[in-house]
Structure formats: structure tokens, C-alpha cells
Amino acid sequence: MKQKFDIIISSCIPLPLDNVDTDQIIPARFLKSTDKNGFGQNLFRDWRFDKEGNPIKDFVLNNPLYSGCILVVGKNFGSGSSREHAAWALAGYGFRVVISSFFADIHRNNELNNFILPVTVSENFLETLFKDIREDSRTQVRVDLPNQRVTNMKSLQSEHFEIDPYKKHCLMNGLDDIDFLLQNKDKTEQWEKMNSSMEE
């Protein structure tokens, strides 16, 4: 999962719906695994497959016109349950970037912790991108993490996006938070000593 991040250019898979919650990304009945593998095949399960397990033609993941490692979604993506399985499902399916105008907090962290880059863009950028993809399914987007720029390669609309410098460093170097925290155990122990009066 620790795939180093730099510049990604890809066509997109559009899902122009708001408030897509993590129960839709991966329904609860698929959370029973005790490892991180195999969630990709159940990504958006109940929108993607019918009761018999046959692909639902209208759903975008089943439409051969669309492909790529960038998911483009409506606002408030990943609301609801904290399940990191949602991020494992996105990563397992092959997504490396999610573009939206607004992300739910916990899910956004979960994406970052799984080396998926959540890119927050303006409503206008998102609308134009949806329109361009609708008109031409091969529309590509360039995501440049070092320079924090996202570019719609059809309209050439380009925007700066925000990311915590620490997280950017982690993504570009394949590091995670545990590496950092383990290196800082002495500071944690110092804090514990200073705050021992607070202990139960």
C-alpha cells in the first residue's frame, strides 16, 4: 500500500452524487474480513451489482467507456461510518486519487493513510470536470502533488489544492504516521511523566 506519490495523469471515473457515505462505498456485510485484501471487488457493491450478483449496466464502474485511477465524486464524500474498509476498497479497486469539492473528515484521513490522495477542488472545477467527462469520457486530469496542482487536461482549468505539508512529505516518501510516532516515543514518555497527576 505504501506507494510513493508524485505526478499522476489519468482518465477519470465520474460519480456525480453528493453525500456518498461509506456504507455505499462498502456495505457493512462486507466488513467481516480480518485482513485488508479483497475489498475492491465489493466497492460500491449495491450500486454495482444486483441481488444475484450480476453487474448493473447503468452503474459507472460497469460502463466500459470509463476507466482510470481517478474517482470524481460529488460533495461530502465518505460521510458516515469511520470504516477504513472504504479506503481499502477504493485502493483495492485501483483508485489513487479522489477528486471532490468536499470530503468527510475521518474518511479523508483514511484515504491519506492508505496512500490515496483526496484532492479538494472548487465547485466550479468539479462541475466543469463532470461536464467535460460527460462530453468526452477520455478526459484526463493531471494531479501534481509536489506542486499541489490539479489540471483538467480538456479545459486546461487548473487549481491549487491544499494538503498538510507533513502528509505531503509522507505520501511522496512512502512514510506513515506510525514511523513518526515510534521515533518520538521519548516525547510521549516525557508527556506522561509531566501529566501523571492526571492519571486515574
Add this chain to the structure above:
Amino acid sequence: MNTLFDKIWDRHVVQKVTDGPEQLYIDRMYCHEVTSPQAFEGLRQRGLRCFRPEKIVCMPDHNIPTVGQDKPIEDAVSRCQVETLKRNAEEFGLTHYDMFSKDNGIIHVVGPETGLSLPGMTIVCGDSHTSTHGALGAVAFGIGTSEVEMVMASQCILQQKPKSMRITIDGCLGEGVSAKDVALFLMARLTTGGATGYFVEYAGQVVRDMSMESRLTLCNLSIEMGARGGLIAPDEKTFSYLKDRKHSPKGKEWTDAVEYWRTLKSDCDAVFDKEVRFDGSEIDPFVTYGTNPGMGISIGETIPLLEDVDRNEHDSFTKALDYMGLVPGRKMLGLKIDYVFLGACTNGRIEDFRAFASIVEGRKKSDGVTAWLVPGSWAVDRQIRDEGLDIILAKAGFEIRQPGCSACLAMNGDKVPAGKYAVSTSNRNFEGRQGPGARTILASPMTAAAAAVTGVITDPRTLLRGFQG
């Protein structure tokens, strides 16, 4: 100058990472069986032990069946997950309340009622409803599994400090209106993303007047507005709720603790990044009609018309109503329902069972309704029986099941069939949440009780004693 949230958060900052998040010390972590196995596996792969095992408490709750808990779980995959938690807890030396323990229940019910969660603490769990514990005056929030692994490895987590929001609810609530209605009202007003990026403090007369159980319900639902957590300044009610609980401090430690807890309130001149204010007397019993918790209306209102909905949300709105089998402009009152679920970390406490019983007492469950009444913990179950609520409920045709998360997310056998309407006291009405195709209507315990005895969505106030129609 400081908010209550600042006081607790800042005290737990070990260090600020340059140009980055803060390293926050965690006083208590809870683990359940669904979001922990990959974290334990991560520790094994790195050859690590838990840094502070005494601060971590594990209990299975999501997969637990609500009948026949004395027998092994039938579903092999659920059983494997529950047994994996037990094995992991043993291997890493953590406290574990297994399914057969009389201490078991839903983590967010057990934590407060045993005094494992206390004012001033930082509390996390791989579960978004960890916000519940904020009702005690703690900074409590849900995290992902990678973050669970971080806390196991270091007792710390790296987080950006959220912004602060105060929601003040003045006045007082009318009869038949509960904390659940307040929360559903707030979600409808603020939307499901309205508090994203914020940590909420609830204040005002309505909140001060609330019992601890009601406050737990209110804080539980903070995440449904997108907030990372919600908290309430601890007061005499909090202290008397916690006194003599199993894990609460005792003797001098108690006195010292209470002295510290009394300082846990926002300063008069504290500045919040955002403030909103509502009048409690304007809140009615609330129900949802759509597929996110923000799609709610006062029980007597009609579902919005398409033209009243933001143009950008037309597709989501139409998709939600199609799924629910409802149409714009119709009333929720009188809608025939099939299932009723009382329980979950939202409404599985003693007060919720009292409220439900107060409505169904002397009445009968409607024949067409299947009702699941699931206490949030064995302690709640014992209190139901001590108070004789089980007899009132049995006379009205309701049986009490065994504790667990149950139909809130249907990971056990308690699934609502496709196309059926369930009035549920849980926290989420997402598509498929209570089973594939299930149609969830979120409501308070009293509204659920009113639906259970009439078979249709009914204003619970019309069933209160002394109601003049």
C-alpha cells in the same frame, strides 16, 4: 479565553509537528471486532506490542446475535471476527469483555456506564459514534484502523486540531420531544456536512436540563452533522452519574478528580470559530424521509417538493426518495410501517426503554409490526428488569432481545428485508444500512413506540396521557 475543547485538547498535545498535525496523547481507546483486526495484524508485521495496554479496552458488539448468545455464533465469518478480537486481546495483554460477560454491551453504552470514560479524557475508537463519550465532558472521536494501530503502537495519534463550534439550544423542550429529536432537527438544519471540520460543544438551557442518557444521545449523533465529535461541559449531573461506577475514581482520588472536572468549561470570553443558536421550544418530534440523517422533517410536515431543494442536489434527492418509495410533498404521518427497532449506541439506554414503555403501556403491538427491542448493554437489561419495564413491555406484546449493535447496521442476523419500512432509533438511514433494500426512518424511542402500537407513523404526543386531541 479558552473553550472546553481547547482545554482538554491542548493539555494532551505531546508536540506539534512542524508544518503538520499535532501529536495527541490518548487516555482511553476502545476496540471492537470490526475495525481492529487489521491494526493488530499491522503490529504483528512490525513486531510491535501495545505501548500502554492498560489504556485499551476491547469488546465485541457489531456481530453479536441478539438471541441465543449462550451458543456459538452461527455465521462462521462473524464468529471468526469475534474470536479474532478475543485472541488478539489475549496476545497483546488487553482487557476484553467477551460476548458472555455480564459487562458486555455496545462499547459506547458500556464505556460511560462503567466509568471507563471520564471527563477531561481523550478517547478514541475505530467507530464514528465514539463522539457519544463527549457527553461526559471528554474529547472523544472516531478514527480509522490505521489510526487504531497508531494508538496501539504509541498511545498517540497525529491529528489536525479541528475548529470549534458551539451549538446553543435555549428554552425548554415540549412534552414528547427528546434529545433524539433535537439531534435530528440539528442535522436537518445544519446538513450532514454542516459541522465537518469542527468539534461541537453543546450548550444552553435545553442541554443543561438533559439527563446524562439524553446528553449521550445528543453527542452520539454529532458525527451525523459531519462533526468529529461533540461534548458537553461536565456538571453536578455528570458527577452524580459517574460516582461509584465500577471504574470511576474512589475516595480522595474522586474528590480530586471532581475538583479538576469543575474547571472543565468554556471560559466566559471563549471564542468559537462558529456559533449557532436554536430555540428548543420550536422543536417537534422528528422523522427522516430520505437516505441520510439530514433528510428529516417535523413529524407533521410534508416531504419537501423538488423545487424547494437546492438544484445541485436534485439527483441525490430524487434517488433517495425512489429508494424510500416516497414522493415529494407527501406526509410521513400515517405511512404504514413494518419494523420497529429500539436500541443502538444512540438509543439503547434505560431512559430510552422507559420512554418506549411509557407509550406502549396499556396498549398492544400492532399485528403487522415486527419489533426488535435491544438493550445497549447487560447493565441496561438488568435495570429494565429491576424497574419492571420488561413486564409492561411483555403485556403490550414486546420481547426484549440480548444486547449488541443489532439492526443498526445489520451485521448480525437482525436484517430488515428489502422494501420494508423500519422506524429505527439508530443513527443512520443510509441505503442498505439495515439490510439490502431496507427503508429506514430515523426517530426517537417515543415515536418508534407510537409506530409500533399503531402500525403507522404517528405523532407520539397524541398517545401521551392526558392528550386532548
